[in-house]
Amino acid sequence: MNAAIVGASGYGGEILVKLLAAHPKVTLKAVTSRSQAGKPVSSVIPAMRGVLDDMLFENSDPAELAAREDIDVFFLALPHGAAATYARAIVDAGKKVIDLSADFRIADPATYEEFYGAEHPDVDLLGRAQYVMPELSDDSWKDKDLYACPGCYPTSILVPLLPLVKAGIVSKEHIVANSYSGTSGAGKQSKEAFSYCEVNESAKAYGVPKHRHLSEMEEQLTAAAGEKVIMQFNPHLAPMNRGIATTITVPSNGSTIEQLYAEWEKTYADKPFVTILPSDTRPDTKYVVGTNRVDISAVKDERTGNFVITSAEDNLVKGASGQAIQILNLWQGWDETTGLI
Incomplete structure (x- = not known):
């Protein structure tokens, strides 16, 4: 091609x-x-x-x-x-x-x-x-x-969350996602806000409460749920070049952590670029940068009844260019991993 x-x-x-x-x-x-x-x-x-x-x-x-x-x-x-x-x-x-x-x-x-x-x-x-x-x-x-x-933030949130919403494992309400992105997510800008002295040793929220990627996430979650889904999304700029770390807090809907993991295993059993980590392990951007992989894990907080779901990905690969090539591979009927491992 x-x-x-x-x-x-x-x-x-x-x-x-x-x-x-x-x-x-x-x-x-x-x-x-x-x-x-x-x-x-x-x-x-x-x-x-x-x-x-x-x-x-x-x-x-x-x-x-x-x-x-x-x-x-x-x-x-x-x-x-x-x-x-x-x-x-x-x-x-x-x-x-x-x-x-x-x-x-x-x-x-x-x-x-x-x-x-x-x-x-x-x-x-x-x-x-x-x-x-x-x-x-x-x-x-x-x-x-x-x-x-898909966008970089939505990939880090929809991959772990969408199948759970679709299956009714989690609540469709009171979903809060906090994401931290490396500065490459802002593109090549010469603005003062993205200069070395401004971003180094500093982290801050931006684009709240209505970041543009929220539209994409809510539309996809709504389609999966069959009813309107509204969520809180809080993006942050982190002092690193690449990577996105996301933490999602969502009511468990009475489901157990075993049910959550069973749904993930069913959805991603044959998906080479989604790695499901044990419940006691947190994804780390260090280990996904340079790959087309998204790592996910979850734990249930019995005190609050919430699931705390975490994910990590490379915003430039799985969050953008690598995923685009993954789409090309699937469209052409090639092995999904061709050119990506």
């Missing part, structure tokens, strides 16, 4: 370049960036020295990219709003799109407008798109033209 990456100079784009360049079933045909156009990929991404020395960043014109006959699938590593313009041109040209932005994660245009502060950029194309959680979506998504890759 011949692939292109649109917007490859950001952190997520860099990870896509590294993974796809090494993927045994993919030939990387184009890497684009308006800001880096004309520069060798290996000079902008030094890790690619000796690997992509002959490849240059190209200008990212939607019509020109869509007209390329040598490219089968496009990965969009672009900001929300911008991705839809490229997606429209590429899908209309009969090509497949795997989108890492938020443009097609939300099925309801009104919800998108509420959380992103603007009208959805292409409501018509929403009908040809599908939100894909590789471990949880059924196979019907493979017939769509555009695949929306």
